Amino acid sequence: xxxxxxxxxxxxxxxxxxxxxxxxxxxxxxxxxxxxxxxxxxxxxxxxxxxxxxxxxxxxxxxxxxxxxxxxxxxxxxxxxxxxxxxxxxxxxxxxxxxxxxxxxxxxxxxxxxxxxxxxxxxxxxxxxxxxxxxxxxxxxxxxxxxxxxxxxxxxxxxxxxxxxxxxx
Amino acid sequence: xxxxxxxxxxxxxxxxxxxxxxxxxxxxxxxxxxxxxxxxxxxxxxxxxxxxxxxxxxxxxxxxxxxxxxxxxxxxxxxxxxxxxxxxxxxxxxxxxxxxxxxxxxxxxxxxxxxxx
Numbered sequence: 001x002x003x004x005x006x007x008x009x010x011x012x013x014x015x016x017x018x019x020x021x022x023x024x025x026x027x028x029x030x031x032x033x034x035x036x037x038x039x040x041x042x043x044x045x046x047x048x049x050x051x052x053x054x055x056x057x058x059x060x061x062x063x064x065x066x067x068x069x070x071x072x073x074x075x076x077x078x079x080x081x082x083x084x085x086x087x088x089x090x091x092x093x094x095x096x097x098x099x100x101x102x103x104x105x106x107x108x109x110x111x112x113x114x115x116x117x118x119x120x121x122x123x124x125x126x127x128x129x130x131x132x133x134x135x136x137x138x139x140x141x142x143x144x145x146x147x148x149x150x151x152x153x154x155x156x157x158x159x160x161x162x163x164x165x166x167x168x169x
Numbered sequence: 170x171x172x173x174x175x176x177x178x179x180x181x182x183x184x185x186x187x188x189x190x191x192x193x194x195x196x197x198x199x200x201x202x203x204x205x206x207x208x209x210x211x212x213x214x215x216x217x218x219x220x221x222x223x224x225x226x227x228x229x230x231x232x233x234x235x236x237x238x239x240x241x242x243x244x245x246x247x248x249x250x251x252x253x254x255x256x257x258x259x260x261x262x263x264x265x266x267x268x269x270x271x272x273x274x275x276x277x278x279x280x281x282x283x284x285x286x
Contacts, residue, residue, distance in 0.1 A: 008272045012279055019283060036257065074205030075174055078181065081238030082245060089248040093255055099262035102252055120218070121253035127218045146214035153245050156252075 014039045040123070066150060082153070085161045098160060105155035109148055116141065117148035174200030174235065182237035196235045203232040209239045217246055 017038050029037075069080045076082075092098050106114050116134070119125045127145075131138055175197060178186035187193045204212060209232060212225065221229075233240040268276065 008268060008275070011268065012276050015276065015280055016283055019280065070207045073174070074207040075176070075200075076206045076236065076238045078176065078238075082241040084182075084241060085245060085248065089251050093252065093259070096259075096262040099256075099259050102256075118253060118256075121250050122256050124254065142215060142218070145218065146211055149214050149217070149246055149249055150210065152249055153242070156249075 010039065010042045013042050017042070066154070083157050083162060085157070092160070101156065101160045105152050105159065108155060109151055113144050113148045116144045117152070120145060173197055176235070183235055184233075184237070185235050199231050199235045203228045203235075206236060206239055209236075210242055213239070213243050213246055216243075217250065 014035060018035055069077055071077050106118075109117065116130060116136075119130050119134075120127065125133075127138065127141055130136070131141055136144075175193060176183070176186050178188045185192050185196050185199070187196065203209075209229065212221065212229070215221070229239075229243075233243075
């Protein structure tokens with residue numbers, strides 16, 4: 001959520017929903033995760049209401065930027081091919097600064113593309129369901145996910161894995 | 170034939186490169202019979218969401234012999250998934266934003282109203 005007033009509304013709706021349905025809270029999970037799951041649904045609803053349009057600019061956002069990565073025959077330009085990520089993902093995830101970088105990279109994506117990516121990769125929602133809920137065509141979804149992955153990978157590489165500062169911490 | 174893949178072995182992390190005649194021939198052959206990297210990255214993204222055919226999976230394995238970059242790309246897509254799915258465990262690092270004191274007051278007030286009704 002990029003606009004604070006929308007975030008505030010959603011948090012408020014979450015608490016309302018929690019108060020209304022508190023009888024159904026069985027204490028199987030912590031209150032925190034219970035509230036988070038309600039909030040997640042509210043966020044999904046919000047995006048559903050926003051409608052179906054993905055502008056072309058959303059999808060074009062990466063095309064030019066990445067054309068230098070490949071030689072005209074379609075192979076990687078060796079200078080710009082993926083870099084070997086070190087240290088491993090498990091190690092990196094313990095660093096608070098890494099999450100800041102991750103969040104910054106995510107915020108550079110067009111909002112809808114970032115949202116679709118998180119539904120798929122954070123929540124593990126099936127692609128069919130994302131298409132249904134957000135009313136987008138499967139083809140459009142493939143493109144969005146591909147661009148999101150490509151852009152995020154690139155951004156993390158440039159701002160974390162290739163950044164000498166991260167080794168000093 | 171133009172557009173044939175015949176990469177330099179210099180600083181090349183791939184298993185096969187132009188290191189001898191045998192390798193050169195093999196690299197060219199695999200380059201001709203597997204998708205180009207630009208296409209491979211697209212296919213790899215799809216493979217995160219649906220199962221690829223056996224033929225395609227074999228083609229990718231072969232392609233990795235001549236292209237360590239695409240192999241890294243695949244590994245990194247899985248790492249991206251690992252990162253994204255761990256966000257809920259790291260929300261506090263992920264965002265330091267909290268509701269402003271004024272917003273908290275508004276929220277409490279609204280909840281009190283709701284209770285009264």
